[in-house]
Amino acid sequence: xxxxxxxxxxxxxxxxxxxxxxxxxxxxxxxxxxxxxxxxxxxxxxxxxxxxxxxxxxxxxxxxxxxxxxxxxxxxxxxxxxxxxxxxxxxxxxxxxxxxxxxxxxxxxxxxxxxxxxxxxxxxxxxxxxxxxxxxxxxxxxxxxxxxxxxxxxxxxxxxxxxxxxxxxxxxxxxxxxxxxxxxxxxxxxxxxxxxxxxxxxxxxxxxxxxxxxxxxxxxxxxxxxxxxxxxxxxxxxxxxxxxxxxxxxxxxxxxxxxxxxxxxxxxxxxxxxxxxxxxxxxxxxxxxxxxxxxxxxxxxxxxxxxxxxxxxxxxxxxxxxxxxxxxxxxxxxxxxxxxxxxxxxxxxxxxxxxxxxxxxxxxxxxxxxxxxxxxxxxxxxx
Amino acid sequence: xxxxxxxxxxxxxxxxxxxxxxxxxxxxxxxxxxxxxxxxxxxxxxxxxxxxxxxxxxxxxxxxxxxxxxxxxxxxxxxxxxxxxxxxxxxxx
Numbered sequence: 001x002x003x004x005x006x007x008x009x010x011x012x013x014x015x016x017x018x019x020x021x022x023x024x025x026x027x028x029x030x031x032x033x034x035x036x037x038x039x040x041x042x043x044x045x046x047x048x049x050x051x052x053x054x055x056x057x058x059x060x061x062x063x064x065x066x067x068x069x070x071x072x073x074x075x076x077x078x079x080x081x082x083x084x085x086x087x088x089x090x091x092x093x094x095x096x097x098x099x100x101x102x103x104x105x106x107x108x109x110x111x112x113x114x115x116x117x118x119x120x121x122x123x124x125x126x127x128x129x130x131x132x133x134x135x136x137x138x139x140x141x142x143x144x145x146x147x148x149x150x151x152x153x154x155x156x157x158x159x160x161x162x163x164x165x166x167x168x169x170x171x172x173x174x175x176x177x178x179x180x181x182x183x184x185x186x187x188x189x190x191x192x193x194x195x196x197x198x199x200x201x202x203x204x205x206x207x208x209x210x211x212x213x214x215x216x217x218x219x220x221x222x223x224x225x226x227x228x229x230x231x232x233x234x235x236x237x238x239x240x241x242x243x244x245x246x247x248x249x250x251x252x253x254x255x256x257x258x259x260x261x262x263x264x265x266x267x268x269x270x271x272x273x274x275x276x277x278x279x280x281x282x283x284x285x286x287x288x289x290x291x292x293x294x295x296x297x298x299x300x301x302x303x304x305x306x307x308x309x310x311x312x313x314x315x316x317x318x319x320x321x322x323x324x325x326x327x328x329x330x331x332x333x334x335x336x337x338x339x340x341x342x343x344x345x346x347x348x349x350x351x352x353x354x355x356x357x358x359x360x361x362x363x364x365x366x367x368x369x370x371x372x373x374x375x376x377x378x379x380x381x382x383x
Numbered sequence: 384x385x386x387x388x389x390x391x392x393x394x395x396x397x398x399x400x401x402x403x404x405x406x407x408x409x410x411x412x413x414x415x416x417x418x419x420x421x422x423x424x425x426x427x428x429x430x431x432x433x434x435x436x437x438x439x440x441x442x443x444x445x446x447x448x449x450x451x452x453x454x455x456x457x458x459x460x461x462x463x464x465x466x467x468x469x470x471x472x473x474x475x476x
Binding site for chain 1: 388407408410411413414417418420424426427444456457458461462463464465468
């Protein structure tokens, strides 16, 4: 049943929205989460679950990711659900001399920022991952990096919030938001209206649509990532391995256009399947996979781990990530509209940053300030 | 039917787990899959998909016609990565 009134209404039931509802319910607020489809059914169930620290930019980006990891460890112990949190580190695989030099600088940068990243030569890399190709040049190894199951995480956060009294409403679509005297006043859904003074826009790739309802322009674009799922196999990798080139593709869309999909990311999962991604393409709201995309991923994955060629895939799929032009999410209050709070645009970092996003947004709503300065993440930076 | 009967053979998901998910408010075949892994295995829900649709209909009262099947995605059958990756003679027959 739809409540008539709430302290806070969160729009979006992915890893971000469910994390926010958990931390708000934990603070005792009367909170409602609206999700137009099932919990964790869009972007959150269409990607890998790697908490990648070594793919973050040195500075505030890395800092919040490290804080997020701390929260994950707490959640693993606190939640009544198994979120499949494991910590085996990750490796970025270097495939030529130029990459080796670039990764040497990247390692130095991140180490100076507090991440204990190691640069390994071919022999050292293959000692810890023996199935890596003999033709690689080396790898970086980040021992703190971890993994989680994003679907389980969404369900765990939503169910735990519900136990603390939050109203979790899947299959409930927001149709409009009413504003009175430049303040949020009411949320209109397909099941009725809710009076509230605070709305959190955690709608990911759909966040711009929510923004339009209140005349706020939100520069988030869907970016497609195609993935493959292999059959369940005995363990051949101990941790996620990703092409180092991925780092360049992530932050430079021009490279992504040339080398679309040529940087594979291989994640061994708890269940024994491997998830292999991923392209980064701008194709609007198109969820299809393409033969070309899948073929490129397969080629690059085999180049890193030759044994993969004899392993079968059982499914391909694609997810859309909420891309922003500077690679950072949009978090916090919005000028000119009181009570409208942003928490979207994490692109592929949603899973890494979900706990810290939930914690900071809840702190902001409950106390009016945050332990980490959110000004670098505000919407106004795009003006 | 007993709760311990297996509905998804590939992932060994039992009736009880599926029933629990539906009773907790999950009302589509896709969402049952995300919750329980039913349909995520080697056959990709080719057998259990219909049974799950029927169970949702039975427990929620929705008509079976209104329950959409899960999305089917390529490949139709499992295929070796080596064939996709362009190596002609990759995999011995």
